[in-house]
Amino acid sequence: MNGYAERILREYPVRRTMQEKERFRLWLMGTLRELGYRPALQTRETALQVGGRVTNVVAGDPETAKLILVAHYDTGIRTLLPPLIMPTRPLTGFLYLALTPVLVMLGSLVVSFALTFALNAPQWTLPLFLLLLVAALLYLRFGPSETENAADNTSGVAALLETAASLTPHYRENVAIAFLDGGFGGMSGAKGFRARYPSAKEKPVFNVNCVACGDELLILPGKNARWNGEVLDAILNSFDSEGSKTVFLKTDGLVYYPSDNRAFRCGISICACKSLSGFGRIIIPKSARSIDGENLDILKSGLCKLTENITNI
Secondary structure, three states: OOHHHHHHHHHOOOOOOHHHHHHHHHHHHHHHHHOOOOOEEEEEEOHHHOOOEEEEEEEOOOOOOOEEEEEEOOOOEOOOOOOOEOOOOHHHHHHHHHHHHHHHHHHHHHHHHHHHHHOOOHHHHHHHHHHHHHHHHHHHHHOOEOOOOHHHHHHHHHHHHHHHHHOOHHHHOOEEEEEEOOOOOOOHHHHHHHHHOHHHHHOOEEEEOOOOOOOEEEEEEOOOHHHOHHHHHHHHOOOOOEOOEEEEEOOOOOOOOOOHHHHOOOEEEEEEEEEEOOOEEEEOHHHOOOOOHHHHHHHHHHHHHHHHHHHOO
């Protein structure tokens, strides 16, 4: 695990409240300045306060950059079921996600029936059921914070900081690096970034998320990026498998990756996964207690080469 990852996990492990995010941004801005960048804050107030105020940290000029690298820095709530991401098995992934609302509804129904039956007050069954459902919705906003955030997404932030430190001054002019807020708030930070920099809609946006552990680094171009031959060639010529690690660019079949890449027309994601019988390629974010330094080295090298290759297109 590298120095950036260790520092974040030690001092800023949770980045959910406004105060936690602000403390982390102060450190992030200072770190980027030490690396020779001139970072800027880009703030967006979300509609009806859903997700609250989101603030992105942007290094470089997204309007003139040929490549945009992004990673969300915020962290989420502790979920009822452990989060699982199955990018190459979308249907299985959706069915797993559906378990949470089904369990909440069944649990609310059972509790409301049990209490009103014990009190011999059947007229309160429906109101109690609805009250429990409202409480479940409030949990999404005010529930306890997740504390195991090494994978999602301390790993992505550390990878971009490693890349930022390694880029030469010549190529820094051709890349913009954005640390996005609101990854757990409906991609509100990514949408705000897209609205602030409209030209980002036509540029390759490389999203780094959940790269802490796993034997395979899986690159997933979005629907539009799959048709951009020059970008795909640049990716193939940039990332190399090393040791026990493999890098695979998947351009066929149905895939779904629930991250900020979905906010961009030419979004591309990279994640670290392992294979599990019955689930295909799978990511279990909470299982990561540390961040694999070999993954970060491959990403740093690959993203620097990708910047060079896209600059020369």
